[in-house]
Amino acid sequence: MTVWTPLPPERNGIADYAHGLLGGLDGHYDCRAACDDWLARAPEGVALVDPALAHRGAGPRVLHQIGNNPGHGFVLRGLRRMPGVTTLHDPGLLYLYETTGEPAAAIDAGMAAALPGLAAVYGRHRREEGLQSRANHLLFDLAGEVLARSRAVVVHSRFARNRLRLAHGPAATAHVAVIPHFMPPGQMPSRGAARARLGLEQGEFLVLTAGFATAAKRFDWLIAALDMALAHGARLRWIHAGAERAEEYALGAAIAERPAVAAIARVTGYCEETVLDDHIAAADVLVNLRFPSSGESSGSLARAFAAGTCCIVSETGAYAELPRDAVLQLPLTGTPRILGETLRALAAAPDRAAGIGALGRRFALAEMALPAVAARYREVIEESLDRPVAGTALPDPPPLLVLEAGAGLRPAQVAAMLAGRQGRCRLLLAMPDLPGLAALTLDRPALLRGLLPASADLLAMRVQRTPRPGLLLDLQLGWPA
Template sequence: MSAQPLVVFSPLPPRRSGIAAYTAELLPALCEGGPVTVVNEEGLTPAVAAELPDCGGALRVLSLAEYQSASETEPALRAQPHIYQIGNNADHVFVYKAFRQRPGLLVQHDFNLHYLIEDVTLVRGDAEGYRAVLQEEYGESGNTLAMLRRAGVFSEAQKLSLPLNRHLLRQAHGVIVHNRWIHDRLPVALRESACVVPHHYSPAVASVAGLSPAQARQRRGLPAEPFLFLSLGFITPPKQIQAALWALGQLRQRGRQFRYVIVGERNAGFDIDAHIRRHGLEDWVTVTGYAPESDFFEYIVAADALINLRHPTVGESSGTLVRALALGLPAVVHNFGPSSEYPDDVVLKVPLELGSPDALAATLDTLLTHAELREALGTRAARHIRAHCSVQHSAQAYRAWLARFPQTVA
């Protein structure tokens, strides 16, 4: 098969975005099938160049402005298959706008894109653009909803019930999603054009090969004892850190000895310290703040168990979870949503308990007190992830789906 050049629209590191990291991890495997042009907002700045993987000369990075200029001088560039990495935040505004002008293969990381549409329209003072999207999605009912919002009649809960994704799906030349949760919620008529490609694990897990938990704890300034629970990523209410703290408060009252390390950037809109104080865990919990990727992996190796919960969910697959599983860290997840799609012998699943999460507390206690269970669970997790979720699997699936849905440019 001849080499097939590709164009990929996506943010790139050092943007603090899981999708930026996802794309960077994928690039070497994608480049094995042909040259790749990545379009981001800032272009190949020194900061971007410093974090790019080695792609053997098959990669170039263009800013959006450079891509637009190159499209005039290189007609073949616009004709190459285009891939758009779409997420539900402001980092993807330029991706969204480019896709609308020249559709291609849509990689939808989140089912719900309402926050993205707000960033494209309302945040920029474009109330008419917001109205137009709602009308395109829902007809006259969408137009009415937009007009009511402009008049001040609106609830934040509407964002969860109005995913605002169909106008993109209808334009797409094929769709890739990371889980069945999203796939099964797509319009029936569009599901045949959608492929489930599980979120891959980062090849950078190899950077901690041979590192012992004791060595990792020493590097991160953590005590050699006791048991260490871990949560990863930007701290938001949907990650249910508050439920984890309630459950761990129960373990403290039972006399269990542990540490809980939350590795992630604080959220000004969510007072995590108040929740820590509420459960008397000031001396038991550490919040590190934002940590670079290399530190992430060392914290995973240092830990005994991962707490990775999500409610409500908009269909996102957790990149931090798949990284931890690839390194054999036992994990506790909710028994619904994308995380529940892992086999039952790969993760421990707990029900959603909006009041007192007693099942979560019991499960964490079981993990803490049963070393054999942790070892067996971690071994199965690493084996499963490495067998099914490599960047090579992702790249092969991308190119196969591109071949199934050829792109034509007017």
């Protein structure tokens, strides 16, 4: 079986997930991993293969691991050539499409497929004004292509499946299966040993957050809650075991605004897997808030279950499906106050946190063990083998249009040449010779920006010497602006 996926040392949770899953699937299949980092770390016995050559010698069993960031662009392209089962870790995918050079028309079409009415407005803002908001990423999922090209789709929660079903309809999502996230297969470190390695006192109450610091993880709520708990005398410490992305959420600045919180807080930066495990095992509480949620799952939550660490989550999305005795679920209204009171109470009685953590571990052992998850994957893969997928043939070469260009080339001439066309095409701005082309581009800075209509996306261009000299443009045409 060929598994298309990022792998460590790539710093994302899906790479860690895939590394663990490959270990579990190895008992069922002879696995190889197609990864665009040729020097990535695969589990022992799993060969790494260059994705560009993965089609050679491939069997019918293919698994893709797709998440919503540019590190999965090669997986999306692989899915188009080698359809198989796809694990959709995040039904969003708009960010993936935007950051991997997918044509604007394809993004527009994907947005329209999910929410036709809203897509007309948001799509126009995006095309004409370059306007993008966080709402785009919440509203439009762009999972349509993955659903159509996959023999089966795996998601980690009923929430994610229902969300897909609402957006794409029952027929397009009939092959979506729910397989829960698995617990990391290795033994988590003991609390005492982890604290000793991290230099933490055995008795202090540790609140932990983990992963990339994004706005949706609601650090604003947590910081307010900690400030409140400290003001009421709670004695605790907060560590964020993860990296700050200031452009997404300025965590350090937010902490600095609350001196009491700043005094007990530390941000570690990105943690390797073993260091992350130490932090999770050392913690009394893992706080994993989310709003808004698009149904994503959390690897750090699975690690906390494995370690028996008490988890506090938002009662939304996939987290709302967790049993109420296995985690503490906080409502989305009034979260800072409730979280502050909860942390103060648990810090005063750490055994209560430990008790909830033990119940969480018991739940995870029953529902999230890697062998059970791998066996479920096998069922889905085998059942899907004969399911047809949308066509994957490469399109014909785009048509070539030739426009006799000269010093007086005007936008209206280009617009007339492109009028009525949609999709890919190539446009040759033919010149008598290359010095003429050089003179034209020197005389008219930003030549193409002025010439091309708003509905035309420039995918590539090159200077052509033969058979006719000129500037050859590779264009993607949307509908008229």
